[in-house]
Amino acid sequence: MMQRNILVTSALPYANGPIHLGHLVEYIQTDIWARFQRLRGHRCIYLCADDTHGTAIMIRARNEGRSEEDLIASMSDSHQRDFAGFGIEFDHYGSTNSAENKELCSLFWTALRNAGMVAERTIEQLYDPQAETFLADRFVRGTCPKCGLTDQAGDNCNCGHTYSPTELINPKSTLSGATPVLKNATHLFVELEQLRQFLVQWIQEGDHLQSEVANYLKGHFLNDELRDWDVSRPTPYFGFEIPDAPGNYWYVWFDAPIGYIATTQQWCEANNESLDQWWKNENTEIHHFIGKDITYFHTLFWPGMLKTAGFNLPTKVHIHGFLTINGEKMSKSKGTFIAAETYLKYINPAYLRYFYASKLTPRVEDLDLGLDEFSQKVNTDLVGKVVNLASRVGKFAQETGLAEQYPDDGGLFTEGVKAGDEIAAAYESKDYSKAIRRIMELADAANPFVEHAKPWEMKKDPDRKDELQAVCTVAINLFRQLIIYLKPVIPTLAEQYSQWLNEPITSWDQSKNPLLAAKVGKFNRMLDRLQIEDLEKMIEESKNLDQAIESDPDSSYVDSDQPLNDEPISEEISIEDFSKVDLRVARVISAEHVPEANKLLKLQLSLGGSETRQVFAGIKAAYQPEDLVGRLVIMVANLKPRKMRFGLSEGMVTAAGPGGSEVFILGVDEGALPGQRVH
């Protein structure tokens, strides 16, 4: 077999938050693929790094009163600890804030300049004179220029209008509360349109992308002229200063993917390898694993940059969907926003690796972690079928050892060898669910063999010792085959096997020949059943963690300042101003979905007696209609009715939260009656 040289990466996690189960969908699937390739005898290096630059890091470091370097160093430690906990085995873990990365950024930059692809344009942007920084749209709030609503986001208003932050009336910086001023800033743009022909071809030919991704790009980007990409940010910015444009920094998404190469270089230096061997060599494969949210950075900009700078293009960009838990988006309040660290306290990481593998397909689909399904699958498959096979012959085998010749097993082992090719093909094409399915079919065939042979009867008859040895030899070799096939997913199980039989598993091909004439050590329990209670504890702790997040342990009521930062307090008003708003207690008497609307529920609210109001509320993602009926809510009763596509909305239901599924309706303590005014 020809040995392939394969370089694999996962997306670089951003250094402003801990690793959670959603991230792990990616790192686990990449790790499985890399381990599989190595087991098959290929050269495969798996590289990753922290993504460390940008405004968010700068602001956070500022808020925490420490340097950016300090922040990213501690974040990198915690990321690497979490990854190690899940058995993610990087050949090297770097940082985008490295000397190597800086140098490579210059190299890419020069190439883009030389290719005549960099354009300079002055744009007018809001600037916070107090924080001394330019403000991205999301850091500005103010009054909507179209409808006059106060405290609206920098790029769009609750009234539905979109605009530029420069059009906002009375804008405020969310960083300092200061009034931003308009300031000219020169930005540098990469003219991607120049590479259009190349990109169109690269995207649609050569199987670099899943077909649905190629279609998506074709429909969304390639139909129109490719817009210039703004790759510079004026000072202050945490990142690398652009050498030929002092006072300007490369935008974080410029230097992040270059981090793949910089990390390779660090690895090369440590291992006496040449970078060109990996990144300028047509015999090397480059595989990026990423989530669907960062598709266009990796499928448009990145290939464009690589092409221009003369590096290898990705052989394949593998794109996956998001994680849902029990069919819903991860939610902090429901305790399903589970940090890697929290999971590790309660549950064996091998189980998550197995479960993800059993659900992953080559398509860009969201993966659902149903907690009941999770425990059931782990317990029936891994414990009941796989490990049980070894467990049930463990004691006998310790006495008999393995036979010199492989006994007649009715063709089971040979079947397993045949299946091995299919399983390998499934791993290769990232169809892990298929691989797992085939492996479990083998396990399903193995247990009846032991059952029908009845080794426990042989054990009672000294004359049948050879038969007993034969049964053990078969059972252990079938188990061994399973373990080898599962090794990319659950390497720890292979290690346990190796200790037991004193045989290291280093190659996929070991599955083709049975282990014979070997001593068998004492069998130790390999996996415990997954307890529902542990899952419950994990959820409970995740809920608490959310409430206590980043709080001072000495104080029980230290809440994050994030909400206030996101949305600062509005300008002062008089009591008369407030009294204009007529808030009323109302009872939800009916609630239903609006078929054509994505976010709206249609509510009928009763103000007591025969007074009712029809209100459309953007809470579909957060509430089920049936859960609302009967509840008391607080409504704005004198709001001018608004005609919507779906009907007339005669008021507004009050709620807090950023939106989407994070919406929390205001309630009222017991005793309040519909129609009563809120004073």
Next chain:
RNA sequence: GGGGCUGUAGCUCAGUUGGUUAGAGCUGGGGACUCAUAAUCCCUAGGUCGCGGGUUCAAGUCCUGCCAGCCCUACCA
């Protein structure tokens, strides 16, 4: 509104280039065994393959229309 993906047994999914009575695992029901982590084994139930057209000797599989779900995008709050 535009684009994409999906829709097969209660649940999770297989169904190869269209070819005989549509499959598996789990769950459910009945039985057996005791080597094994209340594990295992045997038997069994259960499907108008989202719906309607069309192509074909033959369609879960191809074409088309519709419906539903999810995602992206736009609009709407």
